Amino acid sequence: MNHKRPNRPSKKTVPHNPGDPSLGFITSMIDFDKVNQHIDSLIEMLSIDQRLLKQSGLQALRKHMGEMSAQYAPHQGASFDKLCQYMAENLGERYTMANLEKISGLSARSLQYRFKLRFNCTPMRWLTQQRLKACHHRFLHPLKNDTVTSVALYYGFANLGNFARLYAQQIGELPSESLRKSGSA
Template sequence: MASERPLARYARFSTTVVDEAREQVAKVYCDHRLDLLGGARRLGAWQNMARLGSMSVGAMSYGADVEIAPGRLGDFYLLMLPYAGAADIQHGRRQAVATSHCGTLLNPDDPTRMRWSADCDKLMVRIDRQALERQLSGMLGGAPARGISFDLAMPLRGAMARWWRTVGLLAEDLDASPHGRASLAVSLYESLLLVSLLEHQPSNYSDRLSARCAGIAPRHVRNVEAYIEANADKPLTIDDLVAVSGVSSRALFEGFRRFRGVSPLAYVRTVRMRMVRERLLNPQDGDTVTAVATDWGFYQLGRFAAQYRQMFGETPSQTLRRC
């Protein structure tokens, strides 16, 4: 029944018409080809979806055997886990069968073709490409990060099983929260999921992350990172971060020094610098470098410009002119 579907409070559409389903799905993912298979003439398609900043969490089904060909996704990653049925996924040169025991992760730059069974119902997580690259850049100590390419298959064991359980908990929290009034816990899920994905799903950056972190950062470091990401636009003090961490200030500083190579407040500056860059890459009418920098707490503009150039390889004014 519809009431039993994940994220039922965030229903987007329900239709039996192929063109309508294709149009509605394209609005939140990308343009694609959708074909019925096996002589079917109608769908039983539906989709529920909640948007959380740079991440969307949803569930959907087509209710018929279908083939979907989105080509290259371009500006987002798509993670899918069937909780019923199965899907065959061809992604670049790789292939996987998605089931309730093995999810899949689609990269933006590899062409994709999928076949979903009629009974295939999926949890789906859409992650903006820029957001994931920003997160990785922070985990690498501010080094630019581009072209993240993950393994296609996500077997549900160990860390990836926990990752999808977290997605399930997030969906439950969203269903329990009124629209537009998500709890602080919900707002923290986004960063926790990004960090955990980068740490545990094999990718072309896995070796660099392992070398940088010398192991997995302890929970108190990751909790503070998630809090910083969610609250970077607010005044943050070391007392705030210590309170969130649940450990002493000495333990917090040592954790960041050992696993991130910076102090907690330096990490705050790195996150805010990434936010400045995102704003300059997507400027609003009347935006200037000075206005954007001061909005994010950078008042010593000469020092800000030097740090920005060191981090991103160009001046902030060059970024703004490009866009």
């Protein structure tokens, strides 16, 4: 049997020129978020042995892909920033991953990855944290007829028991205690 070796790739490298318009087409086809998710999965599997992780070059590759993503996919970052701003300005709305996708133009997976990367949590967890912060601020600076219930409902919490538990976990006191501190309760 005569096995032929495949031709080796040329050792010549293409110079890296971010301003090159031909790279726009190529990089627009790369889903940087998906590549980074795969790299993160590999890093997670190897994280037990730091020596092996360093030797694998995955951390360096992850850093490089992050730089490439920032360089070639800035429109995705702008969409993400606009989504976060929209959510922060409309905390009382009901959100699902489907309408977050629609608002941002990003896929659910891309959104989950970006929230994990920037805030180290899921989109819904981030939303809950923002709502709790807003409730805390409102309790400390209440309007005339504010109650724990009215504020919780205003910021999108339908289950008051769950709200009180989450609030106490994040803020360190009960909502009624925060409202009492303002002198309104």
